[in-house]
Amino acid sequence: MPRSLLIVLDSVGIGGAEDAESYGDAGSDTLGHIAQACAEGRGDREGLRQGPLRLPHMVELGLGLACEASTERMPPNLAPQGAVRGAWGYGVETSKGKDTPSGHWEIAGVPVSFDWGYFPNTMPAFPEKLTTELIARAKLPGILGNKHASGTSIVEEFGAEHLRTGKAICYTSIDSVLQIAAHEEFFGLERLYEVCRIGRELCDEYKIGRVIARPFFGTPETGFKRTGNRKDFSTPPPSDTILDVLAQAGRPIVTVGKIGDIFAHRSTGREIKPNGNDACLSAAIDAMRDLPDGGFVFANLVDFDSEFGHRRDIPGYASALEAFDRRMPEIQAALQPGDLVIITADHGNDPSWHGTDHTREHVPILGFGPQVEPGSIGRRESFADIGATILRHLGVAGYSVGRSWLTN
Structure with a gap:
């Protein structure tokens, strides 16, 4: 029975969405601007990293092509040099907001159709x-x-x-x-x-x-x-997510990082919450190695957002991206025939942007595994297509939100 791993690179957006202007984010492009800054030397930091952005494993999966499809621009050093071995595309958020719960809930099949409450930018801010x-x-x-x-x-x-x-x-x-x-x-x-x-x-x-x-x-x-x-x-999601559907189907679930918190600990299975991207990725890989047939691992890597995006730290963000990319072969080594891995994001947080807040952006979608057919999956009109694809891959029926890109 197939298994699946979903990794959310928190805030790694790939270009302003069509409605970005209404959020004050027209022209934002988290990954594109990081790559441009690195190409111009603005991503250099002594003792940390130097030179162009180097993400060879994700580029091989189609990351640069996803960026180009989203913005009509190929970021520096992200063009593939050979055959692409992943399924690649980009997702468009339909939820109202550019926050963590909205992005994750929509990925899991529950787009946010209501308006969140916000505190005004006044002093005092709270009632x-x-x-x-x-x-x-x-x-x-x-x-x-x-x-x-x-x-x-x-x-x-x-x-x-x-x-x-x-x-x-x-x-x-x-x-x-x-x-x-x-x-x-x-x-x-x-x-x-x-x-x-x-x-x-x-x-x-x-x-x-x-x-x-x-x-x-x-x-x-x-x-x-x-x-x-x-x-x-x-606050808990207002309706069943793919986590609820999988739990009701009796499937093994492991959630890593802040996923348990985001979903209010509902149907989040075995929760593992280490500190930092590296530790969370190690936990996700270990969970995948031990995952029973039909199981699902859902991981969030928050450092991109909390440590580098909000702090407008371009070299730190670039270094974190490169560190994740270097570990991609470990993910591949943990897979069994029939497994599916999807790498995506929940929103943007352009470190070259004004302010310190998230940015309203498209997100990359990269899929790979021993039997995953490479090629473009195109523009996905909702993040919910990711959740629908995971359920289709795991053979769990009876869920109508989102459209799977799998044909078998």
């Missing part, structure tokens, strides 16, 4: 009712921040005051999110999680997609750094 109830129920001395901000800058701004007062640092962004930062030792990790659980309940009224715990450590003298114990408290 007084929300902050008053959060402070009272969580027994906080107060909150700090209460505005739109990047996660690293707001901890630097308020970290010392947080340690002095015990107040939680609360902030948001253009996404549908409430983020709560606190010192992992001084404030306590479990206490932070409990504050976020309360925040999750309070945010339901405002249709906020996620409440995110952002623990950090350090001192004002040494500086503050976020730890790997981030935890997302998401």
